[in-house]
Amino acid sequence: MPTPKQQLRIGLIGTGFMGKTHVFGFAAAQRVFDLDYDIVLHTVADRSEELAAAAAQTLGFSTSSGDWKTLIADPDIDVIDITAPNALHKQMALAALAAGKHVYCEKPLATTAADAAEMAQAAQAAGVRTQVGFNYLCNPLFSLAREMIRGGELGEIRSYRGIHAEDYMADAESPFTFRHDPAGGGALADLGSHALATAEFLLGPIERVQGDSVTVIASRPDGKGGRRNVEVDDLGRAFLRFASGASGSLEASWIATGRKMQHDFEVYGTKGALIFSQERFNELHFFDTSDRQGRRGFRRIEAGPDHAPYGAFCVAPGHQLGFNDLKAIEIAGFVDAIAGKRPEPFGFKAGHRIQSLVEAIQRSGLEGRWIDTSQ
Template identity: 50%
Template sequence: MSIATLSSPGTIGVGLVGSGFMGRAHAQAFRAVGGLFDLPLRPRLSMLADTTMDGATRAAASLGFEHACDDWRELVADPNVDLVAITTPNALHAPIALAALAAGKHVYCEKPLSVTLDEATRMCAAARAAGTVTAVGFNYLANPMLQVAREIVASGEIGEITFYRGIHAEDFMADPAAPFSWRCRPDQAGGALADIGSHALSMARFLLGDVERVFASLDTIHHRRPDPARPGTMLPVTIDDSAHMLLRFHDRPLTAHVCTTWLASGRDMQLGFEIAGTRGGLSFSQERFNELRLYRAGEAPGRSGFRTLHAGPAHGDYGAFCPAPGHQIGFGDLKTIEVARLLGAIAGHGTPIVDFDSAAMIAALSDAARRSSLEERWISLPRDAPAAAAAYASPANSEVDR
């Protein structure tokens, strides 16, 4: 589907599958984007699908959608839907996306792209065959301050990169009595690495480039959790509570450390990094994501140290939200930036922040980390991961610790 074949000239019909927290975030972004960005396409909230007709009807009325249904297949088949936004449980990402692509629709899917690497491979192939635009919700990368960090690294402003440490730590599973949920199910892409660690991995790739190989250790700390359906019963937990990964990059001679855990008591959203270079450094945390800390070497003795760059209109898309520096943007604004990039790409201007191919590379990296932990060895990844995704899990692409 090209811009010339949209259901209504100048607009794009949006179908949203799911109306939970992330579904509402998508809806609000589609509603806000036209008032903030000068776009060649205006989103039209056409249909919302949920698990029950009553729930779908109420959500559609609340979020401003024209129609509601209780079957995502009906939404995908509707000729007024040009773009399918998927905010369902992870296990439904692949079947909905594959059906939408087969119908010639654009697809905007939440992360992770799929539950398995095989599904991610098929989704990438289907997207290339369809020729439509895809995007995946790694919206933290939409932060204007991360764009600044990427430019600083790429320009050589802080010299040759010599050190990288990334982290995504939260505490929502820190209590051993926290109940068993979908997050504890391997068949739902459960585990700390898949659930939140993918953001730390995506950030490392965004800043430093493609990963050449990984060595990882994944740990399960709480081996049983309460069954919410049967009080007094415990269910076995086999997914990871934390992961530590060493990354080697195709184009950079350094070993990076990336870790993730959902057991970090006191941490709400410690997604961040530290980068050191031969002429300076950077430091960032999502908990203060309107700030980027920058250090430049060579200051006079007693005057050196990190200084804080505050987000402002000089920093890319921040200016669409506020004309003054230091007033801050929020999580929903990152989603709106992500949607603006997606709509621009559909209109032939630029690319999404993360498309299916890029998301498959992140999935491949996570898969390689899990295998590395199991086999206690380095696992290599091809540079062109989407094209060779079927080979990622092949023994031919593993190598002994070297």
């Protein structure tokens, strides 16, 4: 019989959209990948005992709690998984780190770069493993695109365009949420953080930014019969200069009518170009200038087993991965880091970097000048 694996016991805080996605990711990762641990859904916490108990029953946790601090204090829990509202990330993560637990936190890591830096320093001091939820980076076609760029298939990279646009805030009468609070919101922080992470994943460090942030919907219903003023941005844009010499632009919008999940990039080089859209995220489109005249055009590269780890999910090309599969890939990388098999895929230090870029773009817009973001 095979030797039993050591358990990795998970304590989840928050059971909304991303909380459920994390649970699906843990379940799939354990079955798709040969992990060094058996993942155990130990305890889930939510705003009340009733909500937590219902979530435990639905999601498969052994126990539940209406107080997230009980998860921190429980010596049987190895990993604290934070999917609570952004403004709560710092308090929860620092408590978990002080207790010597590994921490998995949805993005943004914190609501300010200063807080994110404090969290990254605490993680380093604790000697544990951390992960920030940027699972779009786990798409096998992102790795292929980076491989093609670094391998010179596009030649010298001249320019980049990135966008993350959705429409879940397009209705001016939709209510004020935690995302509209200056302590934890804004389209640039919520969506632009993904676009920034993608840009640096593909092209390396961004060394200068010039930004502009716009609040389009000035107030929203407060749920009490009145309205509350909105101070955060609905649109965020930036010009980028990369350390490589390439230049680019980026846009984040949560009022892009009709867009449900547009996380796109375009990369243009002297020998070729790449185009990607999250709305068809099993496809990467490649233009090669070495094609002869009359036969030129963007050709589709379809995700398949040749693009690891696609083959761990499905042996047939063209059958497509989904959003939750990307979360499973992210979790597998995090678990491998806990096992000491690889560095952290996207730890708290990387999360701090993205928050620093967000704030640099915001400050640039206020000051009307380029901001240095070189590391």
